[in-house]
Amino acid sequence: MSLEVRNLTINYGTKTVLKDVNFNIPDNTIIGLVAPNGTGKTTLFNAIIRFIPINSGEILIDDTVYKNTTKDVKTLHSKITFFPDQAELYEDFSGVEHIEMYRDIWNSGSSNIDEVISRLNMEGYVKNKVKTYSLGMRQRLCFAMMIAADTKIMFMDEIMNGLDPVNVELVSSVLQEIKEDGKIIIVASHLLENLDDYADQIYFLNEQSIYYTYNREESHSEYIKGYITEDKLKHLQLKRGTLYLAGDRICIPLDGMSEGEVFETMRTLKHYSRAEVSLGALGTHEHYLRIYKGERSYETV
Numbered sequence: 320m321s322l323e324v325r326n327l328t329i330n331y332g333t334k335t336v337l338k339d340v341n342f343n344i345p346d347n348t349i350i351g352l353v354a355p356n357g358t359g360k361t362t363l364f365n366a367i368i369r370f371i372p373i374n375s376g377e378i379l380i381d382d383t384v385y386k387n388t389t390k391d392v393k394t395l396h397s398k399i400t401f402f403p404d405q406a407e408l409y410e411d412f413s414g415v416e417h418i419e420m421y422r423d424i425w426n427s428g429s430s431n432i433d434e435v436i437s438r439l440n441m442e443g444y445v446k447n448k449v450k451t452y453s454l455g456m457r458q459r460l461c462f463a464m465m466i467a468a469d470t471k472i473m474f475m476d477e478i479m480n481g482l483d484p485v486n487v488e489l490v491s492s493v494l495q496e497i498k499e500d501g502k503i504i505i506v507a508s509h510l511l512e513n514l515d516d517y518a519d520q521i522y523f524l525n526e527q528s529i530y531y532t533y534n535r536e537e538s539h540s541e542y543i544k545g546y547i548t549e550d551k552l553k554h555l556q557l558k559r560g561t562l563y564l565a566g567d568r569i570c571i572p573l574d575g576m577s578e579g580e581v582f583e584t585m586r587t588l589k590h591y592s593r594a595e596v597s598l599g600a601l602g603t604h605e606h607y608l609r610i611y612k613g614e615r616s617y618e619t620v
């Protein structure tokens with residue numbers, strides 16, 4: 320299975336929100352879709368699933384183009400689920416009834432509903448009516464509905480909203496489990512560090528297109544990462560390639576540093592840093608700061 324978007328352009332009236340967006344996602348993949356509010360993440364989902372008209376471009380699944388005909392759109396909807404909006408839940412129905420409904424609409428007779436409920440720790444409330452649920456309980460229900468629908472392609476818009484840290488971790492690990500089933504999952508999220516726990520690749524949407532992509536597996540360069548205010552920078556040896564980002568985030572590349580230099584730099588940074596100093600590759604959080612908030616790179620010591 321593959322999901323491909325070719326030269327996708329979307330306008331709302333005279334305003335262009337997406338311009339010439341291109342990507343091709345193979346199966347067994349989770350993509351993190353990242354951008355500030357109002358950039359076009361939901362628009363991208365809506366366009367692929369043809370909830371909104373496409374100005375130009377093509378949507379392909381397994382190298383077949385899906386046009387805006389009733390037949391093609393119906394087939395598209397049988398292959399893709401979109402994370403339900405909490406407002407779409409029926410207050411007087413139980414969670415189980417919602418989960419069964421999603422399984423039946425997508426004919427996923429094979430979905431074991433009891434397994435889904437148990438994996439998401441919903442046994443304690445799932446038989447009660449939705450009107451008795453908290454925000455986080457509703458969110459887990461929406462996620463369970465998608466798992467029960469069991470489509471090959473899943474669009475998850477803000478799935479972590481309202482979830483406490485334990486449930487964020489639970490949903491993150493279930494995502495990793497289900498992707499192994501040949502799925503393509505795109506998750507739009509503002510929980511940047513959490514995306515590094517499960518996404519294979521991150522797409523940063525900016526200036527109407529996929530501005531930058533980053534592969535978690537391929538980020539090999541290591542950095543010393545911490546925080547330091549500008550007036551304290553003089554206490555550090557600033558190496559070539561050092562990134563000084565918004566919010567006083569500093570990332571100093573390890574390349575060419577001796578063990579002693581690493582130790583000394585970490586010690587100095589720990590002294591001035593308001594939060595933990597760590598060693599690691601640049602993550603989604605750092606790329607986000609770099610792309611949307613600007614960076615200052617230091618070329619020389």
Ligand SMILES: Nc1ncnc2c1ncn2[C@@H]1O[C@H](COP(=O)(O)OP(=O)(O)OP(=O)(O)O)[C@@H](O)[C@H]1O
Nearest residue numbers: 331332334336354355356357358359360361362363
């Ligand atoms: N139906 C519409 N008519 C006109 N403009 C729209 C419409 N829907 C969205 N927009 C505009 O398109 C842009 C992208 O909106 P979209 O909802 O796709 O952003 P988003 O990245 O999903 O944001 P968020 O993170 O807040 O969910 C915004 O400027 C928004 O105002």
